[in-house]
Amino acid sequence: MDTKHIELVPPLVEAGKSSDLAQSGHIVSASFSPSNNSLALHLAPLNLTGSKTSTVEQPEAVYLAGCDDVPSSERRLFIADTVVIFSMFKSMLKDAHLRDPTWLQTRQALEIIRKLSVDYVNFIKECWIHASQPISRPEPLQFSVEHYRNLYSTFSLFVVLFVPEPGYEDAPVGEELMEWLNIHFIEPSTEEGDQLSSLDHPWEDENFWSYLTRSTIRGFSKASLFFLNTLLQHSSEDLQELVKILIPLVESHPRLPQFTAERDFAYASRKWKDKVKALRVEMDRFLDESYDWWDPLSDLIGILEGRGDVIERVCEELGADWKEVCAAWGIFVDTRLRRQDLPDVVADVLETMPPDPTNLEDMMLSSLFSGHADQVLKHASDFDLWLSAHLADIMEPLGLLDAELDFESGVTKRDEYVLAYAEYLRSDSTLWRITIAYLYSCGRVGEEQADEVLMRVPLSLNAATLDESLTPGDTMAEVVKDISAICLEHSRESVRRAVCKIASTMLVRSRDYGMAVSYSTSAEDWTGLGRVIDAVLDEYIQNGPVVFAGYASKIAPSMDEIQSSSRTHQIFAHRLMFTVRYSQMHKMRLDRDYPNAALDLLALLRDEIAPRSWWPILLCDAVEFLQYGPKLLFSSSDAIELLRKLEEISIRSSQGSGDDYLTVLIRTIKGGGEKEALERLKQVRLAIARYFARCTVGNG
Template sequence: MGVQHIDLVPPLVEAGNFNVLVQSGHTVSASLSPYNNSLAVHIAPLEGSSSGPSDFEQEEAIYFASHDAIPSSERPLFIADTNLIFGTFQKMLKDSKKEPPSWLAETIRKLSIDYVNFVKEIWIHASQPLSRPEPLQFSAEHYRSLYSTFSLFVVLFAPEPGYEDAPVGEELMEWLNIHFIEPSTEEGDQLSSLDSPWEDGNFWPYLTRSILRGFSKASLFFLNTLLQHPSEDLQDLVKMLIPLVETHPRLREFTAERDFAYASRKWKDKVKALRVEMDRVPEESRFDDFYNWWDSLSDLVGILEGRGEVIQRVCEELGADWKEVCAAWGIFVDARLRRQDLPDVVADVFETMPPDPTNLEDMIQSSLFSGNADQVLKHASEFDIWLSAHLADIMEPLGLLDAEADPESGLSKRNEYVLSYADHLRSEPSFWPVAVAYYYTCGKIGEAQGDEVLLRTPLQLDTSNSIEAPAVAEIIKQISEVCLVYGRESVRRAVCKIASVTYARSRNYGIAISYSISAEDWPGLGRIIDAVLQEYVHHGPVVFASHASKIAPSLDQIHSNTRTETIFAHRLVFAVRYSQIHKMRLEQDYSTAASDLITLLRDEIAPRSWWPVLLCDSLEFLQYGPKLLFSSTDVVQLLQKLEEIVMRSSQGAGEDYLSILVQAGKGGGEKEALEKLKTVRLAIARYLARCTVGAERHFV
């Protein structure tokens, strides 16, 4: 399973030169992409080698190779639509625990037929001579093979409930006639246009094939033409043969198998009577002017008699293969042939008519006839990894595969093939929703791989482009929905955390905070809020206010989340309300701005490290000319905060109080920061003086 080697064109190292590469202290190395299942292949120094640069080291010689061809043209639709059937099948399997066994059998058959019908549709689509924007990735013949193979699987392993132990010959012949049409309509049309068709070399082979395949209408038409044959002996025999072909018992015509078996025995007795009459024809009367008609007619009767050696010889002469022999065996040799007995018949046929080892379709179908599930999946994976995955998925609940995990790999057979298909899907990164749908049905190992896909998908996001933001949000939404379906809450949080970090790096703080809250990543939330506040430090109040206005809607989100840690909620409230103060300043709403500034300090919404900054901001309000913006109580509040800052800084806690003011100062240290605060102290003193004068005037 899987690709064992990758051919690079042109090669990194010419054939036969690998030892030279090793002797130079280098080797071929590869790195697996975290984004999909591609590889970066390049020349690298051997571990521990001290060799210097060599001719092998070429900076441009890096190959990006993939284990699988990226799905294109018709393939994406094929993958997406069959994934819907797969998803329904998984749901039905879970529901089957509450249902009787017959319900599961009916479900498996129904959904298996859904696969068959869809493959048939895409085969018909691929067969149409349309002008296409790009050539088909897989030919119409490829889909025809998928169609015939999946149909055979349904016939052999997903029969109608109640018919599991019914004779299978007629179903096999019907399958053969649908998928491997012989004889051709053109041959019949050509022969029917002749006045004496028995003179044509294709007449007896066509008639033999028609009887072998059960085409009674065509068989009877050409048998009736023999009533005009110049040999009266042949005419007499054909008159006996025609009603035998007309009345050949078919299982579907009977309500009980017992009645079918009785009718078959009676019919075989009549065939024996025909054989007796044939043997009475003199040797010299068995020829016409063209052929030995007696030998050809004897082959027809030998088929009806159910003589296996005749059927096998006739099939070889007609250019037919083992499939036709096995199907005819269940019609003529053993009309009560069961599915469980088919492998024994197949084994005998294979001794003289083995399947074609160069034809994967033939190898898969021969393995199905033989009941060898392991060989079916092995050949199917070589033909189309889609086929092996979906057959394995159905085979396990049918009991055709051991559900136990292999001790070494930790995988069951079913999971092994489904995981390989999921890995294949990762060759196209946009198929991640389909890939994880398969991963998450494969136990712990599959869940771990599915988690990795979801975690790595956000790595592709380009949040710096505002045009792509809606698409990014849609991807995250998709991932969250997938996590909800499969119960991967920890993964959902991790993905939201990745998205939060990614958006924060591109300064999309509002979206970043939203994802951080969704991830319940409170330390991450704190870092984003700090980043928003740093916008003030590095770019000033205008830029800060612009960014902070975009995080304001997160206040409702964080208040509705009861698990939010209080410290981070307070920090977010501070950032939003502080930005609003600067917005009001720009709008010259000084009175409201001053009131809010006091509230941030009085209610201790502002962190201590921001007290000095707010005090410096208060200068504008303290020095405002037209009217007094602070009450005397407000000013006392400012003075108390100022005194605490100065006192604690003198006691060695300056870092806790002065760090933001120092950063915003674009140079200098705590000493310079304290000097700025002296200006605030002076402004407070003057403001109090204004308050006193104003009060005295009011008193007078």
Template structure:
């Protein structure tokens, strides 16, 4: 459904003054949101590149608009409820295609399709009842009217194109009249109540029109009630005719009463003989006795008998006089004029009727009905899409397996007719970001184009972690919501075999969580995405916590990634460098944890182990050496062996020697960043002199304690 314009209130530019805006060096810009169908609209300079900062207007209004109405709460309920039928229908079609595509054209297959069509009608009715309850609570909106239209259209579609198996070639008049009586009630109940309260109802101007309409609609109870009132009419001639008419109306054969159509046809012929006899009896009434003081009852009764006789021109004329439309003429035609009217013959009748009683071209529902009656389903879809995208999408979806729509894709657009309508509906759903789950279901049924659009919806799901903190209830709830969203997305991706999308979304989630310092969750998503560079960035961010905030906060954050170390090492696809880096971050954080718990001996030996086994990156050697000073100076107990001290000295010598050779950037950047007073490599090397002094003193102490340097061998 094309959108010609969007009205902004108040307008950015008054009508007819856009050229004045252009002459002032400005224009209107609009940016489409990737999250939904909303637009950001604002006035902007024509030549952005030539502007100076001082020329940019800071207080321009920005409008957020959309070209569709965002679904109301009642509409969302309707959308969600009918999705159930849509999903089940697609699963059935998928299963049938895998098993035997030709099965859908069998009696059993058509019966299943009909069941889904009826399910749509029933679900829509439930939503309509809910909408009416909202009306009582003064919550009415246009959704109720759309739902009512959908009931009428879908019900008609089922009647005309999805009949009960075995009844495809059966007469259709009874079903059309039933549909008409359910959805377009005439004559009204109020009229009947008013007439029935009168002592002599035939004196009322509405009596004969009401009686005629009741008979035309096949409402036997109302018809018989008011025919019986005529037994009290002052005209004995009329009374005699009515005594004959009552059993005729009462005994009219109806198709559902018969098990075989030939029995129905035979009973109809016999019944028509009774009607003919009644006509003969009517013609014997003298012309002077054919009216009373209020009405020409003979003419009115003659119209009724003509309808029963099946005179098409009278049926059409009476419908016009009663204010009925073409639908009532067509339904009555299948009851009185041609009681054996087939679905395939209905378009010919419709064509003749529409010549004198055309549908209202401004009424989209009327145009849908007339297209369906005339056997033009594709034309009905066109009008349905202008009326309601839900209606056109679901009609198109069920038309394809019935063979009513060409399933092949257009060579230019790459879309079939069905996919065009379903994609249009999915775009409408995309206007409400809360309906993303439902939007996805529809998109992924529309071939490659729909899948690509569905991928974009999933990859643009906002996680909104900017204000979440792990130590607050709101933060925990937000994280829980993100976790649930990610589970849903992963489930959807697996269901539709969108593995690349799943990994992309995991990478996005990981990056978002990392920025919010949820390192454990971020790492789990990186592992799931097999995003090893992303894993490395998370580890670097955790290590950076040491540099920025010190060992306590660093240890706290590192504890959230520690449980994942085994999973990383077990994954054969993990790149070794990242697994090695993770091991260092976790073990180094454990050293600080042990230090805080005053387990200095274990902390000291593990620190040396990180250096000896070269688990620690070279850029962190200087930091570990500085940490070792505390353990070297620990008294009176010695925490390190002489060999440990020698290992520390070796690492220190390598740092100093390589730095003097111009490789300081490989060994000193982390230490430089931790120096609060600032400085560079020179100042970092000066600081390492304290480490050298601590090692020298420790060796001296060990020499004195152990009785000689031989213990260092």
């Protein structure tokens, strides 16, 4: 999507009526999402002094739009596979800085950089081939076959020019450029050659000389020799005589890969050029304007002579462009052309054969040929943010980009492009793991952005079910585990704790109290731990002892660890112990183990494990045990302890401290207050009085 122009359907404002909107006292307002690069658009009041009172009713609709298209399944696969190479590259650089920054200039380091760069090229090639296959797909290709071809041609040229094999940095580059040209811009076509070869007199075809010339420029010696041999049947004896000399010259054209030493190649090239000059002298003897073959043959020999003006003119006539001229220059004009000298040649060629400014591929390639790294990245970012990010990532350690921080932005040139790519990735929340891999490679600014991404991941999760923010198989536990590992790797302990706090809050909402306690403890968030315990106790108030006991059993395993930890605030450890012990008491009661349940209830009160606000609840629970038969579950002293607690509640409540004792009981009485709570406790007093009566007569 063009971030400068977003079309809404249906439109908030009709075309050409924006002035009417302002007069009505409204504007189009946008709010950016904190979790990704999407935004919400809606009408909002203008709120300017003197603006007219709004006569337009604001629509309820809110438009959600993304600054980038969400990657399709195939694009996500491309992103996920290439981040593996990116991570290996980052690991190599990290190791380099730990051992010695100068190590990056060693042959070993350059071999690794080249190997990983070639991995990118090979993977792009596979994607291009896959996209080219005429197969049925679950969804249309988000990026065309041509897009992947452009990625392939650009990245492979970058490797040819800037990541050569170690030891060959200063070697002639012409052969590699011609090989690159023949791979990515195939000319002449095989079909054209097949058509010409089927003719008895191919030289009579209007495309004969253009095909022969193009084959010679491209170094296709077999095709050139085949059609040169057909000219031996030409009716012109003069042409036959010249072709007999030309054929062995084409056949013996020295090429750098044929030699083990550049010096031997240079010597052979000079000897060969002398023979070409001799052919030129011989040809001038047959100068005759009546020969229709003389001009094209002269051009062919001019190319072999290495005449730059002839190569430029012929390429232009053939419909070729500056790329072909530059590649041919290193084969015929300057056979020892170095990479560092190529920009000077390119500059001269581009003066007469400029690149197509409307073609981003052509602009990227011309910038690469010219050695202008900044221009390459600028055009690449307009074409595909993936390309600019990964080119910049390799360019910086190679010394092609300034590694200094920009004073205003606080990021390097490399980080600028990687951050832009990471922002694009944020359009798809399922790619958060990949997004933070790029962000954490971008210094302080990237780290801060990655922290924000990580802290928002749990907010998009549902602990009970998977939603669209999760990839298949993701759970809250797995996600938090991954985030913890990431934080450990990047020394982001504060982020890990914040994520655990957020995860705990989310788990409380889904009533997964066991995991919530674990995450609060891991984050050392004792206030959060208190909220989890309160939520479990609320289960008793809202849903009764059966539901409460089931949920409380989930937090029981954490009790020993929390109590034994010196970091835990004792008030929260004490509260957790009460919750677990109280739930265990109810479990025994539900299992009809009344004697042990009664003992536990009494211990909770006598040892003051239970908070004061829960005393009335426990006393109400005690009624069942006080009325139990046939035997007594409490001793006389136990019953006195129950009465003592009841008296304290009554006295303190009459003195105005009822809030300290009665709040929980009041919540269990729907619509009741302190008066109703005290009435409820009168039933407890009556049960205790009857119990004392039973003790007096010795029942049980």
